[in-house]
Amino acid sequence: MSDFDNIGKLMHLKLTDLKAGDQFSESEFIIKAAAESILQADGRNWIPIIVKEIGDYQYQVVSNHFVYAVAQQAKLERVWCIVISPESQSIEQAKILAREVLPKVNLNTASRDTILAALKYLISEPSSALKGVDPIVATNRIAESNRKTWSNFNPILTLKCGITKGKKLDALAKVFFFLPLPDPSTLPTPEMVSIKSASRDEVFTRLIYLSKSKIDGFEAIDIEKSSDIIFSASKGKWKSLNPISKLECGIDTTKIKTLKKVFSL
Numbered sequence: 001m002s003d004f005d006n007i008g009k010l011m012h013l014k015l016t017d018l019k020a021g022d023q024f025s026e027s028e029f030i031i032k033a034a035a036e037s038i039l040q041a042d043g044r045n046w047i048p049i050i051v052k053e054i055g056d057y058q059y060q061v062v063s064n065h066f067v068y069a070v071a072q073q074a075k076l077e078r079v080w081c082i083v084i085s086p087e088s089q090s091i092e093q094a095k096i097l098a099r100e101v102l103p104k105v106n107l108n109t110a111s112r113d114t115i116l117a118a119l120k121y122l123i124s125e126p127s128s129a130l131k132g133v134d135p136i137v138a139t140n141r142i143a144e145s146n147r148k149t150w151s152n153f154n155p156i157l158t159l160k161c162g163i164t165k166g167k168k169l170d171a172l173a174k175v176f177f178f179l180p181l182p183d184p185s186t187l188p189t190p191e192m193v194s195i196k197s198a199s200r201d202e203v204f205t206r207l208i209y210l211s212k213s214k215i216d217g218f219e220a221i222d223i224e225k226s227s228d229i230i231f232s233a234s235k236g237k238w239k240s241l242n243p244i245s246k247l248e249c250g251i252d253t254t255k256i257k258t259l260k261k262v263f264s265l
Contacts, residue, residue: 006053006083013081015071017057018049024065034066035073045071045079050094052086059083063094107176108150112143118175129167137161149180195241195263200231206262216258221250238265 038045049071050063059081061068071079084090095101105114116139123130138161145159153169153176163169190206198206204227210218229249241263245253 007085009083010048011081011083012078013051013059015076015079017059018051018068018079018081019054019058019060020068021061021063021065024069026066026069031066031069031073034070038070038074038076043074043076045076048080048082050098051081051083052091053083054086062091063098063100065100102174104175104177106179107142107153107172108148108178108180110176112139115139115143122171122175129171130163133162133168138163151178151180190262192262192264194265195230195244195259196235196238196265198231198263200227203227203231209262210258215261216255218255218258226250240265 045067047064047067049061049068051059052062054060062084068079084094092101096103105118107115110118116135119130119133119135119138122128123133123135138159141159141161142156145155147155153172156163156169156172157165163172190209193202193206195203204223207218207221207223207227207230210216211221211223212219226249229247230244233243233247235243241256241259242253244251244259245256251259
């Protein structure tokens with residue numbers, strides 16, 4: 001059997017072929033009662049266990065741990081399972097869909113509507129530390145802030161939005177995480193290359209540097225399209241970079257001077 005041959009398949013696997021995944025806890029009553037319901041349904045678990053392949057005829061539970069615990073309690077010989085890709089992103093998605101973990105959003109880039117929905121969820125929780133916070137006010141002030149480079153929640157303390165240091169601020173970590181956008185000033189300047197001999201990748205790398213650095217409006221250019229056009233152009237007779245402005249690739253004469261930072265003839 002080659003690696004991951006069974007991804008996407010619904011399989012009736014031996015319970016002994018499954019290896020337990022994350023630790024799981026539930027009341028003994030709930031598990032025993034659920035096990036009885038399975039036995040009354042001819043021993044079939046109609047909600048499958050989510051597993052990944054870890055070897056020949058060997059699988060590990062990655063989601064729906066409750067169903068796995070119930071199947072063990074019922075002493076089933078075989079259980080229905082769905083085999084998923086072992087990538088962490090796929091496993092995380094399965095856990096989110098099974099309501100085993102809360103989904104989180106990147107506060108550096110989250111839209112206003114997403115921030116509002118997340119805050120409303122937190123505020124609605126029983127015994128929420130955020131009770132009393134106005135979600136509209138908090139959302140507006142967070143969304144309007146320059147949060148692209150935030151690496152923690154501390155800047156929120158300066159927004160006077162009702163979220164204070166301590167339990168209120170800590171509660172945000174349940175639904176938000178940070179993945180800051182790169183600071184353009186820290187991006188390494190690529191080495192200069194000849195526009196005549198540059199590969200398509202070399203053209204793209206230098207244009208994307210200018211775009212991410214937001215230099216002279218390059219962030220508004222379709223970098224993929226511009227790279228294709230410049231690379232494909234006949235450049236043998238070029239004596240300067242000026243012909244690029246005539247290629248209809250979004251780079252006008254005012255941007256040619258900027259190109260000289262990364263391209264030579």
